[in-house]
Amino acid sequence: MSVEHPEKSGEHAERPDEHPEKSDEHPEKSGEHPENPVATPFDQDAWWRDAVVYQVYPRSFADANGDGQGDLPGVLSRLDHLAELGVDAIWLNPFYPSPLADGGYDVADHRDVDPRYGTLADFDALVAGAAARDIKVIVDIVPNHCSAEHPWFRQALAAGPGSPERERFVFRDEPNNWQSIFGGPAWTRVPDGQWYLHLFDSGQPDWNWRHPDVVAMFERVLRFWLDRGVAGFRIDVAAMLFKQDGLPDVTPGSQGGPLSPGNSPVPYEHQPELLELYRSWRKILDAYPGDRGTVAEIWFGHADQARPYLTGDGLAQLFNFRLMPTPWSAGEFRAVIDESHRLARETGGSIPWVLGNHDVPRMVTRFGVDQDLVRAPTPEVLLGRLDVDVALGTRRARAAALLLLALPGGAYIYQGDELGLPEHLAIPDEARQDPMFERTLRTFIGRDGCRVPLPWSGTAPPYGFGGRETWLPQPEDWAALTVAAQRADPGSTLNLYRAALAVRRGHPALGDGDLTWLDAPPDVLAFAREPGFVLMVNFGAEPVPLPPGQDVLLASGPLDAGLLPPDTGVWLS
Ligand code: NOJ
Numbered sequence: 001m002s003v004e005h006p007e008k009s010g011e012h013a014e015r016p017d018e019h020p021e022k023s024d025e026h027p028e029k030s031g032e033h034p035e036n037p038v039a040t041p042f043d044q045d046a047w048w049r050d051a052v053v054y055q056v057y058p059r060s061f062a063d064a065n066g067d068g069q070g071d072l073p074g075v076l077s078r079l080d081h082l083a084e085l086g087v088d089a090i091w092l093n094p095f096y097p098s099p100l101a102d103g104g105y106d107v108a109d110h111r112d113v114d115p116r117y118g119t120l121a122d123f124d125a126l127v128a129g130a131a132a133r134d135i136k137v138i139v140d141i142v143p144n145h146c147s148a149e150h151p152w153f154r155q156a157l158a159a160g161p162g163s164p165e166r167e168r169f170v171f172r173d174e175p176n177n178w179q180s181i182f183g184g185p186a187w188t189r190v191p192d193g194q195w196y197l198h199l200f201d202s203g204q205p206d207w208n209w210r211h212p213d214v215v216a217m218f219e220r221v222l223r224f225w226l227d228r229g230v231a232g233f234r235i236d237v238a239a240m241l242f243k244q245d246g247l248p249d250v251t252p253g254s255q256g257g258p259l260s261p262g263n264s265p266v267p268y269e270h271q272p273e274l275l276e277l278y279r280s281w282r283k284i285l286d287a288y289p290g291d292r293g294t295v296a297e298i299w300f301g302h303a304d305q306a307r308p309y310l311t312g313d314g315l316a317q318l319f320n321f322r323l324m325p326t327p328w329s330a331g332e333f334r335a336v337i338d339e340s341h342r343l344a345r346e347t348g349g350s351i352p353w354v355l356g357n358h359d360v361p362r363m364v365t366r367f368g369v370d371q372d373l374v375r376a377p378t379p380e381v382l383l384g385r386l387d388v389d390v391a392l393g394t395r396r397a398r399a400a401a402l403l404l405l406a407l408p409g410g411a412y413i414y415q416g417d418e419l420g421l422p423e424h425l426a427i428p429d430e431a432r433q434d435p436m437f438e439r440t441l442r443t444f445i446g447r448d449g450c451r452v453p454l455p456w457s458g459t460a461p462p463y464g465f466g467g468r469e470t471w472l473p474q475p476e477d478w479a480a481l482t483v484a485a486q487r488a489d490p491g492s493t494l495n496l497y498r499a500a501l502a503v504r505r506g507h508p509a510l511g512d513g514d515l516t517w518l519d520a521p522p523d524v525l526a527f528a529r530e531p532g533f534v535l536m537v538n539f540g541a542e543p544v545p546l547p548p549g550q551d552v553l554l555a556s557g558p559l560d561a562g563l564l565p566p567d568t569g570v571w572l573s
Helices: 072-077 079-085 120-132 151-159 164-168 212-227 273-286 303-310 330-347 363-367 371-375 390-406 435-439 483-487 493-506
Strands: 052-056 089-092 136-141 187-189 195-197 232-235 293-296 411-414 524-529 533-538 552-555 568-572
Touching: 072 079, 072 120, 079 120, 079 493, 120 136, 136 212, 151 164, 212 273, 273 293, 273 303, 303 330, 330 524, 363 390, 390 411, 390 493, 390 524, 390 533, 390 568, 483 493, 493 552
Parallel strands: 052 089, 052 411, 089 136, 136 232, 232 293
Antiparallel strands: 187 195, 524 533, 533 568, 552 568
16 A cells, blocks of 8 residues: 655746736735734744644535536535534645646646636635634645646746746756656656656646745735635645756665655755745744644655754644554554654644545555555555455544544544545546556556545435536445435444544643653553543554543444453543
8 A cells, every 4th residue: 555645946127927917915805014024933822733624625525516526615515514523724725727737736826716616706705604613724835836837837838948937947958867756757848849847747847946936926825815814824845846956866766766755865855945935934924913824745754854844933834644654553653653743842843643635545445454565565556456444444544533633733634534435446547537647657546546526415426525427436335424324323433533523622631732651562552641631542453451440531433341442542531
């Protein structure tokens, strides 16, 4: 099972706006933008330090206009589901105008809504609807690359070699040896003979971040969405914006293949200019009221790679993806938790925990296969050809949810994980949309299996999603997994998540803070949090005794007369 990530640049007298017809400001709210605000360390009580954020993949959340693809009015129409779930915020994956060469991470206009998803008015209505339910909205910022249909890239192609327009991107007469993270070369040749760099799909040209137009344009983009009331940003590919001067070849062996994050340094990751850039972004956020936050998508292989980004005047928050490739093993989970928690404490930064997202196979499926395949995926695994024990994976995923929500700090929940959805492994090849499928020459099925439209109600596709045909096909056997079915079932995964979030909101020990490991058998994780909270998860094959004299707040499965069964988690008080 592969859960590795796909992550794997002249001054002008004038700085023309890429969309000159657009005003930078929301008509309703003209923000104050002091030229040189002072960077202050973030507030240790900032909401995002221990928030539970729900990831909405708009194309697959809910479809209000019946075209088979989700949209912003669809998200608005289902906000009560999220309010009842009890999350603090939602993060919206890109909904910007895009040819969808990479599911919207190929942005053609950073300051608009793709007509497929609605309008800016729909976005404003969504922010207002969420605020009315005490839910904040975070949007995705995609600064490493744009769409080949972005006006500036079109202008660059038209203007030809040596033009100022080309300097906003990375054009060269000869490519270097860099490989795309999606497979194949990272360079594509244009008809006049030059090559442009794209670390991802050829439809996603990389920006030249040493160009002032690019810097200024993204400042406008940040302000545009801040003026519209967003609570913060998720920063895509946050470690790769700057490339090492001279674009040296990657040393053979250091890249480790297109799907291997965090291997030895490559010349397009972790360049020092990034920290200065993020300090300048922090100043922009700090000029707005409320604690606006950023969470960076950085797949760090080693704590030392993450440390510089966690300072108070910089980004201060990055995703903690390290549990996702971790097999179901108490020791391996504990090692990750220890290292990440230590890093957060040493830096004062925030590293919210993640068990699933739109780039990684669903945890029910990860935990339901032979765990050696998680440690070392075979070519068959990359093609989705594997035996999955969904019942086992579901039990473990429920226990993992209790672990996730008991850990110190914030947590992200990927849409559908609250329903216990498995990966959809049986999507026909001709229906696949992820560019990784073709770019890896069909040796990796790609990420569509975790992006399937959500089942809301009913007993057959489209399960109340909207439309007749959904953009990715849904499995035929999801009737018991719909929101409606699970609402009615007190033992459902949905009701477990709801109960856990309700306890978390009210319990003084949960959220930010510390943990103390408790003595436990080798296959069991047990920690205490003050005041008066204990988590236990049994990763082993035998039941283990529960500590005497404690009340059970919540259990991920049935308990057996004072025993914690295998693959079960429990919250005690
Ligand atoms: C990370 C996103 O999560 C992923 O979906 C996307 O393909 C790449 N960045 C490229 O933008």
